[in-house]
Amino acid sequence: TQLLEQSPQFLSIQEGENLTVYCNSSSVFSSLQWYRQEPGEGPVLLVTVVTGGEVKKLKRLTFQFGDARKDSSLHITAAQPGDTGLYLCAGAHNTGNQFYFGTGTSLTVIP
Amino acid sequence: DTEVTQTPKHLVMGMTNKKSLKCEQHMGHRAMYWYKQKAKKPPELMFVYSYEKLSINESVPSRFSPECPNSSLLNLHLHALQPEDSALYLCASSPSGPHAIGDSPLHFGNGTRLTVT
Numbered sequence: 236t237q238l239l240e241q242s243p244q245f246l247s248i249q250e251g252e253n254l255t256v257y258c259n260s261s262s263v264f265s266s267l268q269w270y271r272q273e274p275g276e277g278p279v280l281l282v283t284v285v286t287g288g289e290v291k292k293l294k295r296l297t298f299q300f301g302d303a304r305k306d307s308s309l310h311i312t313a314a315q316p317g318d319t320g321l322y323l324c325a326g327a328h329n330t331g332n333q334f335y336f337g338t339g340t341s342l343t344v345i346p
Numbered sequence: 347d348t349e350v351t352q353t354p355k356h357l358v359m360g361m362t363n364k365k366s367l368k369c370e371q372h373m374g375h376r377a378m379y380w381y382k383q384k385a386k387k388p389p390e391l392m393f394v395y396s397y398e399k400l401s402i403n404e405s406v407p408s409r410f411s412p413e414c415p416n417s418s419l420l421n422l423h424l425h426a427l428q429p430e431d432s433a434l435y436l437c438a439s440s441p442s443g444p445h446a447i448g449d450s451p452l453h454f455g456n457g458t459r460l461t462v463t
Contacts, residue, residue, distance in 0.1 A: 268451060277350070277436050277454030278389070323388055325452070333402060334452060336388035 238262050239326055239337035247343040248314055256309045256340045258324035265329040267300055267307045272321040281309075314344045349373055352437050352455035360463055361427060367458045369420040369437030378420045379452070380412060381436040389436055395420060427462045434459055 239260045248254055258267070266285045270278035282291050284300035284307065291298045295318075297310040307324055324337040350371045359365050369378065377396050381389035393412040394402035400412065409431075411423040420437055434457040442450040 270452075275456070277438070277456045278452070279454070280451040283451060321386060327450075333391060333394060339386065339388045341386045 238335045239324055241322075241324060241337040241340045243340060244338065245341050247345065250315060250344055250346050251313050254311050254314060254342070256311075256322055256342075258307045258309075258337045260305050260326060262326070262335075263304050264326035264335075265304070266327050267304070268325045268327070268334070269298055269307070269309055270323045270325065272323065273319070278321075278323055311342075314342075316344045316346050318342060319344050350437055350439055350453050350455035352435075352458050354458055355456070356459045356461075358461045358463060359424065359427065361429075363427075364423070364425045366424065367422040367435055367437075367460075369422075369455055370418055371439045371453070372418055373439065373441075373453065374417075375439035375441050375453070376417065377440045377442060378414065379438040379440075380420070380422050381438065383434045383436055383457070385434075393422075424460075427460075429462050432460055432462045 239258055242257045246254060266283055268283045269281040271281055272278040282293055282298045284291060284298055287302045287304045289300045295312045299308050311318055319342060322340045322342060325334040327334050353368045357365060379394050380392040382392055383389045391404050392406045395414040398414045398417055409426050413421040436457045437455045438452040440450045440452050
């Protein structure tokens with residue numbers, strides 16, 4: 236069962252535009268992570284958020300964890316071609332050793 | 347460069363072949379994972395090992411057989427696969443053991459691209 240829904244599923248934008256990716260669930264998670272996967276490589280961790288309402292910034296990327304810890308968003312400012320990839324959110328609970336991946340967002344930034 | 351090394355990078359095998367995928371990490375991580383990924387889809391969990399013991403098997407067909415010889419190595423033995431098993435197979439590790447993964451991240455290898463003919 237897929238617990239985390241991401242939207243949009245596909246996104247193609249021009250270089251310099253802004254975008255937001257959403258990760259929504261009906262379940263509460265103790266932590267949520269965002270990964271980016273480039274073609275031919277494995278996913279790479281971008282950020283972990285653990286506190287409801289938390290906002291973290293990584294250069295042009297801003298991540299927010301919902302107050303109820305059920306959802307998260309990723310905002311990219313002034314997208315660049317290097318941002319192209321598959322973005323994945325993944326939730327975890329305090330018990331167990333399994334991550335629940337979102338449905339994924341495939342981003343293409345056109346030069 | 348990733349700290350999780352997977353070999354081979356590419357593998358083509360027939361439906362009657364037996365092959366193995368290998369994964370190695372030297373970060374002292376105690377949990378290791380096998381995922382299957384189709385193009386532009388999220389990774390699907392197959393197996394989890396915690397402290398070298400199989401802790402999760404996500405109802406994977408028996409033609410996939412995992413093995414954890416020691417805390418640094420993880421193998422996936424393949425036998426009598428079907429064409430629909432063609433995918434990217436990802437290995438990952440995380441620092442924590444069987445409880446409370448919390449904010450412990452996954453470290454992925456670059457995967458083995460498997461094609462079953």
